[in-house]
Amino acid sequence: MQLNESEDESMEIEPEAVIQQPAQRASAQAELLTIIQQQQQQQQQLQRLLETVLNRQECAQTTANNTNTKPSLGPYDGTTDYLIYQNQFETAATKAQWTEEENYFQFSQQLRGNAAKVLGSLLRLKVPVTYQNLNEALNKQITVRLSHAQAHSQLMALKQKPNQSPTEFAREIETAGRVYFIGVPENFIQQSLLDVFVKGLQDTDALYALK
Numbered sequence: 168m169q170l171n172e173s174e175d176e177s178m179e180i181e182p183e184a185v186i187q188q189p190a191q192r193a194s195a196q197a198e199l200l201t202i203i204q205q206q207q208q209q210q211q212q213l214q215r216l217l218e219t220v221l222n223r224q225e226c227a228q229t230t231a232n233n234t235n236t237k238p239s240l241g242p243y244d245g246t247t248d249y250l251i252y253q254n255q256f257e258t259a260a261t262k263a264q265w266t267e268e269e270n271y272f273q274f275s276q277q278l279r280g281n282a283a284k285v286l287g288s289l290l291r292l293k294v295p296v297t298y299q300n301l302n303e304a305l306n307k308q309i310t311v312r313l314s315h316a317q318a319h320s321q322l323m324a325l326k327q328k329p330n331q332s333p334t335e336f337a338r339e340i341e342t343a344g345r346v347y348f349i350g351v352p353e354n355f356i357q358q359s360l361l362d363v364f365v366k367g368l369q370d371t372d373a374l375y376a377l378k
Contacts, residue, residue, distance in 0.1 A: 245281030
């Protein structure tokens, strides 16, 4: 029996179609996989971008909170012992976790009278003013000589401030006490500073622990 031409052509085309179908499916699957991978990469990029934005917002908020936190002590006009004020300010600055720039900004806002004049003299020299060199200038130029009675009065008036830890209060008393007790035996100094500490301590839990 002989096949006509149409039957011969169908028999020749059919194997090619069978071969092309798996190839087309493989091509379609590859394209779909590529699309899925691109979408996943885009999602990962968006996720990283979102994390970056959130981190920056958190850092900015932390900086704003620290910058806006003002020290609990009042202004300084150069008429009292600078070492005591310096210790009080640096205690507040450490608690607030300020940077060097924030220290300068907050500290310069507190200066009045002769202390402000020291800052003005540095600014007129047109040199970069930092907390460190301002602090050094005040140490050199503000030379308040307290009488024995004045130093004793300042020491005995010290009270623990709100949000000031017992350790921070102890450091403040130590600084003030070293100004007052000069040429005094060390054991007497330590006992006297402890008495001032107990008297000025406002933390009831710490007081109970001392008893």
